[in-house]
Amino acid sequence: MFDKSRRRFVHGPATSAPISRRRFVQGVATTAAAAAGVRLAGAGALAALGAPSTLRAAPADDGGRVLHGPEIDLSIAELPINLTGVRRVATAVNGGVPGPLLRWREGDDVVVRVTNRLSAPTSIHWHGVIVPADMDGVPGVSFKGIAPGETFAYRFRAKQSGTYWYHSHSRFQEQIGLYGPLLITPRNGERHAADREHVILLSDWTDIDPEHLYRTLKVRSGYFNFGRRTVSDFVSDARARGLSNTLSERRMWGEMRMDPTDLADVSAYAYTFLMNGVTPSGNWTGLFERGERVRLRIINGSSMTYFDVRIPGLKMSVVAADGQDVEPVSVDEFRIGAAEVYDVIVEPKEERAYAIFAQSVDRSGYAVGTLAPKSGMKAEVPSLDARPLLTMTDMAMGMEGAAPAALHSPIVDSIAAQPESRLDDPGVGLRDDDRRALTYADLHTIGGPLDSREPGREIVLHLTGHMARFVWSFDGQKFSEAEPLRFRHGERLTLVLVNDSMMLHPIHLHGMWGEIYTPEGQFLARKHTITVQPGQRLAYRVTADALGTWAFHCHLLYHMEAGMFREVIVEDAS
Amino acid sequence: MSAATSAVLVAAALASSAAPPQPMGPMSPRAMADMMQMDDARPFATLSFDQLEARDTHSGTAAVWDLEGWYGGDYNKVRLRSEGERLDGVTSDASVELLWDCIVARWWSLQLGARHDLGDGPGRTWAALGIEGTAPYGIATQATVYIGEEGRTSARLKLEYDLYLTQRWILQPKVELNVYSSADPERRLGAGLSDAEIGIRMRYEFRREFAPYVGLDWLRLAGSTSELRRAVGSSASDLQFVAGLKFWF
Numbered sequence: 001m002f003d004k005s006r007r008r009f010v011h012g013p014a015t016s017a018p019i020s021r022r023r024f025v026q027g028v029a030t031t032a033a034a035a036a037g038v039r040l041a042g043a044g045a046l047a048a049l050g051a052p053s054t055l056r057a058a059p060a061d062d063g064g065r066v067l068h069g070p071e072i073d074l075s076i077a078e079l080p081i082n083l084t085g086v087r088r089v090a091t092a093v094n095g096g097v098p099g100p101l102l103r104w105r106e107g108d109d110v111v112v113r114v115t116n117r118l119s120a121p122t123s124i125h126w127h128g129v130i131v132p133a134d135m136d137g138v139p140g141v142s143f144k145g146i147a148p149g150e151t152f153a154y155r156f157r158a159k160q161s162g163t164y165w166y167h168s169h170s171r172f173q174e175q176i177g178l179y180g181p182l183l184i185t186p187r188n189g190e191r192h193a194a195d196r197e198h199v200i201l202l203s204d205w206t207d208i209d210p211e212h213l214y215r216t217l218k219v220r221s222g223y224f225n226f227g228r229r230t231v232s233d234f235v236s237d238a239r240a241r242g243l244s245n246t247l248s249e250r251r252m253w254g255e256m257r258m259d260p261t262d263l264a265d266v267s268a269y270a271y272t273f274l275m276n277g278v279t280p281s282g283n284w285t286g287l288f289e290r291g292e293r294v295r296l297r298i299i300n301g302s303s304m305t306y307f308d309v310r311i312p313g314l315k316m317s318v319v320a321a322d323g324q325d326v327e328p329v330s331v332d333e334f335r336i337g338a339a340e341v342y343d344v345i346v347e348p349k350e351e352r353a354y355a356i357f358a359q360s361v362d363r364s365g366y367a368v369g370t371l372a373p374k375s376g377m378k379a380e381v382p383s384l385d386a387r388p389l390l391t392m393t394d395m396a397m398g399m400e401g402a403a404p405a406a407l408h409s410p411i412v413d414s415i416a417a418q419p420e421s422r423l424d425d426p427g428v429g430l431r432d433d434d435r436r437a438l439t440y441a442d443l444h445t446i447g448g449p450l451d452s453r454e455p456g457r458e459i460v461l462h463l464t465g466h467m468a469r470f471v472w473s474f475d476g477q478k479f480s481e482a483e484p485l486r487f488r489h490g491e492r493l494t495l496v497l498v499n500d501s502m503m504l505h506p507i508h509l510h511g512m513w514g515e516i517y518t519p520e521g522q523f524l525a526r527k528h529t530i531t532v533q534p535g536q537r538l539a540y541r542v543t544a545d546a547l548g549t550w551a552f553h554c555h556l557l558y559h560m561e562a563g564m565f566r567e568v569i570v571e572d573a574s
Numbered sequence: 575m576s577a578a579t580s581a582v583l584v585a586a587a588l589a590s591s592a593a594p595p596q597p598m599g600p601m602s603p604r605a606m607a608d609m610m611q612m613d614d615a616r617p618f619a620t621l622s623f624d625q626l627e628a629r630d631t632h633s634g635t636a637a638v639w640d641l642e643g644w645y646g647g648d649y650n651k652v653r654l655r656s657e658g659e660r661l662d663g664v665t666s667d668a669s670v671e672l673l674w675d676c677i678v679a680r681w682w683s684l685q686l687g688a689r690h691d692l693g694d695g696p697g698r699t700w701a702a703l704g705i706e707g708t709a710p711y712g713i714a715t716q717a718t719v720y721i722g723e724e725g726r727t728s729a730r731l732k733l734e735y736d737l738y739l740t741q742r743w744i745l746q747p748k749v750e751l752n753v754y755s756s757a758d759p760e761r762r763l764g765a766g767l768s769d770a771e772i773g774i775r776m777r778y779e780f781r782r783e784f785a786p787y788v789g790l791d792w793l794r795l796a797g798s799t800s801e802l803r804r805a806v807g808s809s810a811s812d813l814q815f816v817a818g819l820k821f822w823f
Binding site: 121134142218228410480560562563565 | 597601603605607608614615618620649677678679681683708710712737738740741782
């Protein structure tokens with residue numbers, strides 16, 4: 001799944017040539033050989049035998065980038081890296097970005113020994129994997145972190161199956177390379193048959209020191225927005241929609257002092273988007289044979305980026321969300337937030353290359369790779385869509401009277417007065433095109449909820465922030481100002497998230513699943529990371545079956561660091 | 575799955591969970607934040623030269639600056655502001671302000687501090703009380719009242735706006751008004767509105783933090799200030815060509 005040429009690429013020599021803008025976005029060109037992926041020995045046989053011995057990797061040489069459990073040793077160290085023509089230092093797992101693919105089997109008693117060869121403390125969190133509280137890998141919450149030179153042994157049983165990932169939970173290490181894919185093979189074989197599979201991990205690389213990037217956001221939050229509305233936009237809007245309509249629309253945004261182009265805090269101005277660690281010009285390629293059913297396990301391992309993913313010419317059948325099998329749903333496109341995971345099956349019928357195109361939500365850049373019958377092929381890369389604007393829907397406009405008093409805070413810049421459930425809304429930029437985009441209403445996790453009890457209580461949390469001041473919070477309180485949330489051990493409760501801000505937030509509760517329900521009480525899907533759109537009110541149910549202290553946060557890394565984080569304590573009722 | 579079955583399953587799952595409830599034991603929030611390396615309250619600092627320019631004035635080419643910096647967290651900051659003009663190597667008119675800045679509303683902060691005036695005439699020191707923030711339509715606003723020695727009071731209003739012609743060409747209109755309660759002939763200031771300055775600057779952001787500009791600045795000396803300054807050769811109205819650099823760290 002990962003090839004040696006990419007490793008050479010990672011270690012590639014620095015160049016002294018000046019970097020053009022194009023080169024920055026596209027990355028340094030390299031000849032990336034194709035990944036054959038894992039060819040599955042007959043889906044029927046697999047389902048029947050259900051053992052990983054029925055998988056044969058082709059080619060067998062995976063360059064050490066796939067590690068099979070249950071016992072695995074990982075080493076975290078600095079790695080010189082050159083993705084854009086500039087030499088930088090990544091924090092890497094076993095000498096690569098992303099880290100190796102870890103493969104476990106459902107039911108394995110896993111031991112992962114992680115050695116820290118950095119000069120700073122580190123950690124690894126197993127994202128979406130249900131583990132005991134002291135194995136969850138959040139320094140200060142689950143354990144002390146892994147000190148420089150120290151080895152920490154994670155030990156737990158892999159009780160689930162599916163596509164997951166792992167990443168550092170220490171400061172900004174995740175931004176500069178400390179992440180990798182994780183695959184737990186189901187004991188009884190895959191439910192959705194496929195002939196071949198590829199893991200596709202999307203991420204956002206920056207040459208900017210993440211500490212400096214964070215400081216830039218705190219000092220000038222709009223720094224990375226190069227999609228502002230200009231005078232000529234005004235003129236063309238006035239021509240298209242009339243002057244008075246345009247003026248009143250501008251007046252509305254002006255009075256709110258908000259910007260409808262605020263789609264992403266960090267754009268391709270700072271980011272080079274990667275597919276399996278490869279830049280767009282590197283053209284990561286996954287192979288297929290015509291007529292095969294190819295399963296793509298797509299993980300968004302980025303720090304700040306929402307991607308809209310599509311493969312022009314192919315329908316994608318979504319078969320799993322966040323590692324959990326769903327009723328297959330056929331789409332042209334899906335939006336994937338930081339830390340979300342979707343497995344799709346595609347059936348390329350033609351002997352040609354297909355582009356796997358993942359454009360950022362602000363349309364400032366993209367990650368792209370190729371699905372092809374043989375290496376060296378490249379499909380036409382679609383052009384970026386026009387940059388969308390936030391709308392009235394995203395604002396959930398109305399009177400703000402009903403909001404809790406705590407939200408009337410100088411660190412909260414907007415309150416959604418009339419938030420709506422909108423589970424069938426694909427989101428800003430995906431509403432008006434002719435492509436069928438996935439929504440949460442399309443997801444139906446097979447087998448129903450884990451716990452069908454009615455929730456005993458409801459906790460409402462507002463997702464709040466101040467864009468200009470770059471302060472992010474729950475209920476208008478930053479992590480440092482807030483008390484932990486307390487769940488009673490064993491209870492079933494509803495978490496209602498109301499997004500008062502104008503940004504998308506992928507919210508992740510550690511240690512426990514979130515089960516999304518419609519407002520009518522119909523179960524939809526089980527997820528570990530749940531995107532709440534601007535102006536949306538989204539309810540999901542949680543069974544507090546995991547004693548201990550857990551992290552609960554927005555998975556946009558700089559939002560989390562800026563305060564959008566809470567401790568959750570699951571304790572006995574007494 | 576019935577509710578009863580699922581309750582049994584949950585109970586079984588709970589019974590089998592042997593996780594330590596508080597793996598870390600009791601811990602102060604400070605210690606925890608340190609271990610997490612997650613500090614949402616840490617202070618930052620920045621210094622911005624909004625204007626550093628040459629002005630083609632009546633009396634020759636003047637060097638003019640307008641800068642603002644701050645140090646602090648999300649709620650409280652120490653703010654430094656300075657503006658002024660140097661002509662022929664001599665500071666003709668300048669002020670420096672040091673303010674405590676506390677956010678009090680969604681778009682506004684309250685400021686309290688001191689201002690010192692330098693340049694021609696005796697120095698003056700003022701206590702300062704003001705607001706700074708973003709008015710509707712994104713108009714950056716500073717309004718400050720000053721209380722000086724001998725019962726003098728004064729006020730200063732500054733407004734500016736960024737109009738994006740493209741993502742890098744930005745047109746910035748700016749207005750500044752100064753008002754004095756009583757005349758200060760030693761500093762050639764009359765009572766009432768002393769001066770109004772209306773500028774327009776077009777900058778090109780090579781980087782967000784580095785933007786050269788050119789512009790026009792119309793300086794109008796009002797009433798008695800105009801008369802006091804006519805004596806030293808200033809005209810009541812001066813349209814000045816400016817060229818400079820906006821930069822920040």
